[in-house]
Amino acid sequence: MADHQPENEPLVEVRDLKVYFPVLAGVLRRKVGEVKAVDKVSLDIMQGETLGLVGESGCGKTTAGRAILRLNDITDGTVKIKGKYIHKSSLKEIRKIRPTMQMIFQDPQESLNPRMTVSAIISEPLTEHQNLSKKEREERVFDLMDSVGLNRDFATRYPHEFSGGQRQRIGIARALALNPELIVCDEPIAALDVSIQAQVVNLLEDLQEERNLTYLFISHDLGMVRHIATRVAVMYLGQIVEIGKSESLYSSPLHPYTEALLSAVPEADPEIERTRKAIVLSGDVPSPANPPEGCNFCNRCPKAFDICHKVEPTLTEIEPGRFVSCHLYNG
């Protein structure tokens, strides 16, 4: 494929992405409010990099990931993939560009059709989007199974006959089938045993190297994200509070939420672990249907001051490539 993309143009460019879910109530099911699952999220993903998207459960990571691939309806904002705006494309047009963007799902058990064999699952996108003979398709399925480390003899088996790790490999093979450039990994390891997690993450890294893949790696496992991600975005209550290079973000978190989040990660070294002080946040995450005025984090922030309760901070570049949304740094 001839690719005339400018050098520094990001593969994915998301601006002010909003995904609101209506809250219906009453006899007539009128709309009484909105859940702001994703609220004004902007991010870029460069070709070949891995952007980690972290945050606690329910902060909108998965919804954001799905919305970028248009698997969820977008309320507002723009999404540009490979220089093409897709946020307003019809589902028919989206279907045509699906081959470039794929998703690996969180739950490898539920995300595979129980009535399809492995080879049917992997080859289905091929029959849909490519004109291959039966033999070529079969060959392709075997290739994919090889590259994710699945025995070729398993091709005629059904998903329920596999372990969790193997199922996730099927999911990965399926996502790779159409040679995508962008893969959104939605907590691909969350449902797996710790022993299998490393295998799957290594597989993802190997595949990235081989095929020059770009990942949006959604996870709540901060350690794993540090390992795999080039850059990391931290989400809180539907908004991105901080983005930065993996090393700098982990070594010197700027946003108080990032700080608290990272302080909760146990250290492998017992000496350091002994001195680690976790910042325990008080209170609960507010409802995304009714976020606090001002900064979303103000009611739990240990460093909050007056302005935080009144004015919503904006994501601003503090250092090159380092964005924080916090009044502490906004002058």
Add this chain to the structure above:
Amino acid sequence: MFNYTIRRTLLAIPTLFFISLVLFLLLDLAPGDPTAQLPLTIPPEVREKIRLALGLGEPFHIRFLLWLEQFFINEPLHLLTELTGVDFSGDRQRVISWQSRSPVMDIVVQRLPQTLWVVGMSYVIGTIIALPIGIISAYRQYSWFDQIGTFVSMVGFSIPTFFTGVLLIVIFSVHLGWFPSIYDTTHVVTDWSSLIVQIKQMIMPTMVLALYNAAQISRFMRASMLDNLNQDYVRTARAKGLRENVVLLVHVLRNSMIPVVTVIAIGVPTVFGGAIITEQVFKVNGLGQLLITAIQANDIPMVQTLTFIFAVLIVLFNLLADILYGILDPRIRYE
């Protein structure tokens, strides 16, 4: 799967034996006298002789064993004789109806076509209507189509067939005069115009029953589709970039059909059982009507045989439903 089928079939034998025993006991304990409908002028001692001639003088277990012999040995042998022309049955006693003195199975064979045509057709039509309604209702949940579908199936569920049947007769037979109110069993289809007459007389009873069947099956279909539409694998299918009709008809529908097919299979015996009330309303002399008249006349061999045949069909179709489940759902393996 094969071993499972064999085992289930073998297990069905004691079950059916037990059912036949219970049926026989129930009929024996039930009040009523087969000679009750004979003229009152018959003197009591003659009446007693009639009862003895019917075999009612024997103790319970003898009568039961005789029925077993007649039903399981004599009837099949007779059928074999009929089919091959070689005499297997000799002068073995068949199950005889007390009303008509003709063999019960002969009457059943005479009545079966009417029931299969009317009730069977209604089941087929009901299913054909119900499946798309269920699919569309689920796919467009809470749309006007779904709301209307829900309303119609509530109507189909809750209004009894003796009401809808009579209502249709009043509208289409009495006022409009489009269709006959009585099903003519003697009508023979020989050419185009007689076929039209046959279709005309079938429409009303078929539609009454089809409404009822469609109401049930469409609800099942809708619920099953809704279950599957929210599954993660559907999102995977969309992420693959499949066309929406492939997502719906290949991924969702195939998975949704698993419970629906078993529900349809389990419902088939009710077709043979006839729709007793609807057959009464439209005077279709099928199996349901046969059963009800036999009960009224205390025709115990007829009632016993018919109910037992229904029991066999129910056991058979339950087994069939289980096997279908195993074939359709790869997660289920019978050992």
